[in-house]
Amino acid sequence: MMGVGGGATMDDVQHRQFEDFARARRPGLLRVARRLCAGGGTDPEDLVQETLERAYRHFDRLVGENAGAVSVWLSTTLSNRFLDHCRRRRTEVLGAPALRVVQGDATGEPVPVERWEQVTRDDFLRAIDQLRPTHLRDAYRLHASGLRYRAIAQQLRAPEGTVGRWLSEARQALRELLTPGETPREGRAGS
Known part of the structure; x- marks a missing residue:
């Protein structure tokens, strides 16, 4: 050939x-x-x-x-x-x-084990798959792939500010899925 x-x-x-x-x-x-x-x-x-x-x-x-x-x-x-x-x-x-x-x-x-060290890859991937509504999952995956807000907004046909809100909601939902019952540090009074 x-x-x-x-x-x-x-x-x-x-x-x-x-x-x-x-x-x-x-x-x-x-x-x-x-x-x-x-x-x-x-x-x-x-x-x-x-x-x-x-x-x-x-x-x-x-x-x-x-x-x-x-x-x-x-x-x-x-x-x-x-x-x-x-x-x-x-x-x-x-x-x-x-x-x-x-x-x-x-x-x-002893120093306590970090929460993220206890999460398995399968747990993490399942949690991403569970993100609802689907635009949260799609925005999170695109952001994790390295895309910036503007590119995500164009791909999902949404305003950049909305993409930012979706990513914030996706991160919060992942925290709740992966560490149920824990209160996030950022929202607590006195932190």
């Missing part, structure tokens, strides 16, 4: 297509990864690289999808990689009792 484009093989063409794909999506993925990794412990660059490596392995499927589906796939993959890192870090801490002593506060009590 003759090469495509004057000697280039199909693999070369697909590799160049993926490089363009990765170059276009990397900045948005990096923005999301930096937000996720703001607490430290995980390098946002590593998360993006791992996400793009997975995208490369599934590129033949991603090429045929619409931009929204690709964005959701990438953001879900990035979130899953982040949760995997959190679980690995948690396992390392729980597996090394001596570290718990070092992490204790001045009274010698």
